[in-house]
Amino acid sequence: MTNGGKTTLTNNLLKALPNCCVIHQDDFFKPAAWAPLFQPQDQIAVGEDGFKQWDVLESLDMEAMLSTVQAWVSSPRKFARAHGVSVRLDASDTHILILEGFLLYSYKPLLDLYSRRYFLTVPYEECKWRRSTRSYAVPDPPGLFDGHVWPMYQKYKREMEANGVEVVYLDGMKPREELFHQVLEDIQNSLLNRS
């Protein structure tokens, strides 16, 4: 979920895991107008509620994200080099790709590609408070959290659960270090079980 601590956890994992790349879903938001002059470029719909609908799958270029994932799948080593990730020649040939995002489990073509699916959650009040301290490329207009962000979070999570998508829930209220060690251990175990 938004402000669950995804970026923080991802950055910690990137430092600890060899040959590890990341793709951020936020990099795939479709363009939006910032001024009326640019209206034809605007691909973010405005809902009946008057809010720009940022927190829906249609606002993200998921095909482009999938292509980026496929580029990694076809050559992790080349992908790592192109993204400035140093490839350790002495390490095992295992490569890891982290996808970091708030709507990763609602886009079917990606669903079967994941080895592990983690889902960080925090309670409503904490999420709202953390969000109020963030500055996004496009600042939240007043009322966006309650009017759009939170309802969309609930809707997609309900759908994900109804579709039987299995995830490992992580308590985003735990200290950063604890979350990091929990997930690192889980990744290491899942790698061991594969070999």
Ligand SMILES: Nc1ncnc2c1ncn2[C@@H]1O[C@H](COP(=O)(O)OP(=O)(O)O)[C@@H](O)[C@H]1O
């Ligand atoms: N485990 C945690 N406990 C308390 N605050 C956290 C934790 N993880 C992240 N934060 C804080 O919450 C905010 C959102 O974190 P971030 O990692 O950017 O979330 P996300 O990428 O899920 O939106 C930041 O201010 C960050 O410092």
Ligand SMILES: O=C(O)c1ccc[n+]([C@@H]2O[C@H](COP(=O)([O-])O)[C@@H](O)[C@H]2O)c1
């Ligand atoms: O990054 C952007 O350009 C951007 C522009 C408008 C909105 N966002 C918000 O970014 C949120 C997802 O990012 P995050 O880090 O909170 O998971 C999502 O809730 C959107 O409302 C992000």
